[in-house]
Amino acid sequence: MQIRELSIPGAYEFTPKQFGDDRGVFLEWFKDSTFTPTAGEPLSLKQANCSVSAAGVLRGIHYTANPPGQAKYVTCFKGAFLDVVVDLRVGSPTFGTWDSVLIDDVDRRAVYLSPGLGHAILSLEDGSTVVYLCSLEYTPELDHDVSPLDPDLRIDWPTVGRNGEPLEYILSAKDSIAPTLAVAQESGLLPAL
Template sequence: MDIRPLRIDGAFEITPRQFPDDRGVFAEGFRVDHLAEALGHEMQVRQTNISVSSGGALRGIHFADVPPSQAKYVTATGGVFVDYVVDLRVGSPTFGEWDSVVLDTVDRRAVYLSEGLGHALACIEDGTAVYLCSEVFNPTGERGITPLDPRIALKLPEGFEPILSPKDAAAPTLDEAEAAGVLPTLEACLAHTRSLAGERR
């Protein structure tokens, strides 16, 4: 499996090696040891989420308070998605910037994003995405930024008509969230990552 760093520090694109034969295809979707080589610590999976979306659905930008936040490992088991990783860490050199990866059942790529990064998912074709999460869902620590924030300016697929949940539509902009003091800091995220590396050696 090939693990490639994205432009946002702490995020990776994972492309598995596929083994087709006359029965179908086999691939390793997740390898904790290979991922740990890139991260410096093992990802502990404490929850899995299954997200079924219609074409046009735009989910995010979601993030969680640090600590503990949630690292995520996301892949598609059906359909086609564009996965966006957004740097929401105050003090980061790429603060407010993003990178993206197409998730589908052809290349079967996955995206890993570390704690403190923002995540959005645009569904191009009806499909299902599976999330492996490092922490269980904590509603009191979950937060969001509007995915239509012009400062962040996510590049949506051509002709894409976004369908947002009421919660995502009402989410603050990056500037509003920063002014409210709800964004994670780069310092807090790095300290949390160091603590994980120390705990899981």
């Protein structure tokens, strides 16, 4: 497995080795003996999620109050997503910056986000399927959002899908009214480093 640390400390890209033959493909998309030395601690699995999205569906930027925080290990089983990690940790040298990874059913990369980091995904084709392992069960009172379209974040969202068609962003009602990073910080909702 190839591992690359993203520009935000505590976020990593994992690219598995794939073994293919006339029957299909086999790969190890998560392996603790590789993960734990990289992340510095094991991923304590508390919940696993799966989401299927139409092209243009934009989910996030989501994060969990830290503490307790929620770590995520995310991959794409079908289709393609732009996976975006945003540093929301007040006091971090990379606060307010973002990095991205194309996760798809070709390279089969996975992204790890440590607690305190924000997460968003944009589906690049219809039927794209993402799955993620979480270190904390969903707890509504700890769940927070920042607008993925906050102009101050300057996230370079693709405007064209994997098939070459223009993307029209589709947000949930909750994501469409999420505060900007500045408002979330002023409200004291962001995690500290």
